[in-house]
Amino acid sequence: MSNLSPRMGLPFLLPSQAQKHVTHNEALQQLDALTQPAVLALAEVAPPASPEAGAMYGIGAGATGVWAGRDGALAYWDGTAWLFVSPQEGWRVWAQDVQELHVWRGGSWAPALQSTVQLGIGTTADATNRLSVASDASLFSHAGAGHQMKLNKASAGDTGSVLFQSDWVGHAEMGLAGDTAFSVKISADGASWDTVLRADPAAQEITFAPAGTARMVLSDTGLQLDAPVTGSAVQSAGSDGAAGKILMTGAQCLTNDSAAYSGLLPDAMGSWLVGFNDKADGPGALTGHGSDRYGMMVQVQRSSGRRHRIFQTLTGQMFHQTESAAGLQAPKRVYDTGNLLGTVSQAGGLPTGAMMEHGSNANGAYVRYADGTQICHKKLTLSGQDLNIAYGALFRSGSLLSGNTVFAAMFSEPPACTITAHVENLSTMTAVGGLGDVGNTPATVYAVAHTAVTGRVIHVNVMAIGRWY
Incomplete structure (x- = not known):
């Protein structure tokens, strides 16, 4: 048997040993050092x-x-x-x-804690969860400057993430899950997961997918939105002129009421885009053209009381309206290649249609203008005509317009008519009898010559100028 203890090498007291106190004190001295x-x-x-x-x-x-x-x-x-x-x-x-x-x-x-295989604080660690902590909170603080937590995975295809659980069921996870893109995932049951946020360093874009389907993608080249934008940052009415708000399609569509724009648009410098629906001071209200009371308006204002408006109506018409010291002026129709020629119309003496209208029928041709002017033209070629009826010292033909007195378009009052009759190869004059009316030329028109002739060709031209309203 050894004279020393096997673990700490303390000397034993031996039988018949002299000065046992020396051996005992040596052991006590070693115990004092190692305890x-x-x-x-x-x-x-x-x-x-x-x-x-x-x-x-x-x-x-x-x-x-x-x-x-x-x-x-x-x-x-x-x-x-x-x-x-x-x-x-x-x-x-x-x-x-x-x-x-x-x-x-x-x-x-x-x-002591370095290279420790497992550590449980307030709980038991295991082979998978080698560091386990059961506590109300965990604190990681600085050592005089900053502080950084690191999660390192072996390769890009592995996972380095933080998993959030409730009663041991996972509901949220963030980190590098299976690649090098940072993602945030959520789950209602811990089994089916949706990636709601993904920041991809390779593609250099951030994708938001609240329900698993991408709704917003942000990259260096632009922002793609695939969902309606709502909320307090979005304009909701024409009177909402707060700075920094987003103008939405439909947000400026005004209701079907009789209020004027002055109560819906702020009296301030700026540009405004609104839809109008039967507004009291819309172009249709001032022109009397009911179908022009619906559409879109752009207003530009550079100072108080100086508004400039452009109206685009559902009928395809455009109006321009300005404001002076006397107030807003009546909207004026803007004519272009689309409405310069068409059907003219009016309401209350103001034009509501095209600038010019042209047409023809069996009674000739006509041109109408937006200001109310109308011109009708009729041209006849008559063959086998005789000028052998005594007319004082002259000779005349029969009535040249018999059965051809109707204008191509009606006038609002009897027009001024100019009628000429030309006999081929003969110097002639024209005689007109009567005034005519709103729909007909004068009833009597003769060709008159100095000598009697027969079987001639006569050309008749009728020009009538008046108003269509």
């Missing part, structure tokens, strides 16, 4: 010149003096001499210089 051990430093290489009794050090590599050849040992000063103890695997010692518990592991001292 609740604390060292002043763990890697000292030179013994201190004046150590205090009870001082203990961990000897580092390359020790000198009386410590030479004792690398790795614990040196304990008992007040008169150094006591050296070789640590064994698993021994623990408190290092006062770094304020940390160390363990003798693999032939050297290491912090």
Whole structure:
């Protein structure tokens, strides 16, 4: 049997041993050093010149003096001499210089928690969850400057993420899940997951998909939205002139009421786009053209009381309206290649249709203008006509317009008529009898010559100028 204990090498008291107190005191001295051990430093290489009794050090590599050849040992000063103890695997010692518990592991001292395989704080760790914490909160603070948490995965196809659970069922996850794009996933049951946010460094774009389907994609080249935009940042009425709001399609569509635009648009500098629906001061209300009371208006205002408006109606008509010191002027129709020629019309004496209208029928041709002017033209070629009826000292034909007195379009009052009759190869005059009416030329028109002739061709031209309203 050995004279020393197997673990700490404490000397045993032997039978018939003289001066047993020496052996006993040596064991007590070693116990004093190794019970609740604390060292002043763990890697000292030179013994201190004046150590205090009870001082203990961990000897580092390359020790000198009386410590030479004792690398790795614990040196304990008992007040008169150094006591050296070789640590064994698993021994623990408190290092006062770094304020940390160390363990003798693999032939050297290491912090007790360093390379620990598992650690459970308030709970039990396992092979998968090697660090487990059960606590009301966990604090990670700085050491004088910033602080950074790191999750590192082995390869791009692995997962490095933070999983949020409720009663051990996962409902949210964020991190690098299966690639190098940062994503946020959510789940209602822990089994079916939707990626609601994805920031892809390769594609350089951020995708938002609240229900799993992409609704917004932001990249350096633009923003793609695939869902309606609503909320307080969106204009909801024509009177909403708050700065920074988004103008939405339909947000400026005004209701079917009789209020004027002055109550719906702010009297301030700016540009406004509104829809109008039977508004009291819309172009139709002032022109009397009911079908022009619906459409779109653009208003530009550079100072108070100086508005400029362009109206586009559902009928395809355009109006321009300006404002002066006297107030808003009546809207004026804008004519273009689309409405310059068409059907003219009026309401209350104001034009509501095209600028010009042209037409023809069996009674000739006509032109109407938006200001009310109308011109009708009739041209006849009559063959086999005789001028042999005595007309004083002259000779005349029969009535040239018999059965051809109707105008191509009606006048609102009898027009001014100019009628000429030309006989081929003969100098003639024209005689007209009567005034005619709103729909007919004068009833009597003769060709008159100095000599009697027969079987001639006569050309008759009728021009009537008047008003259609």
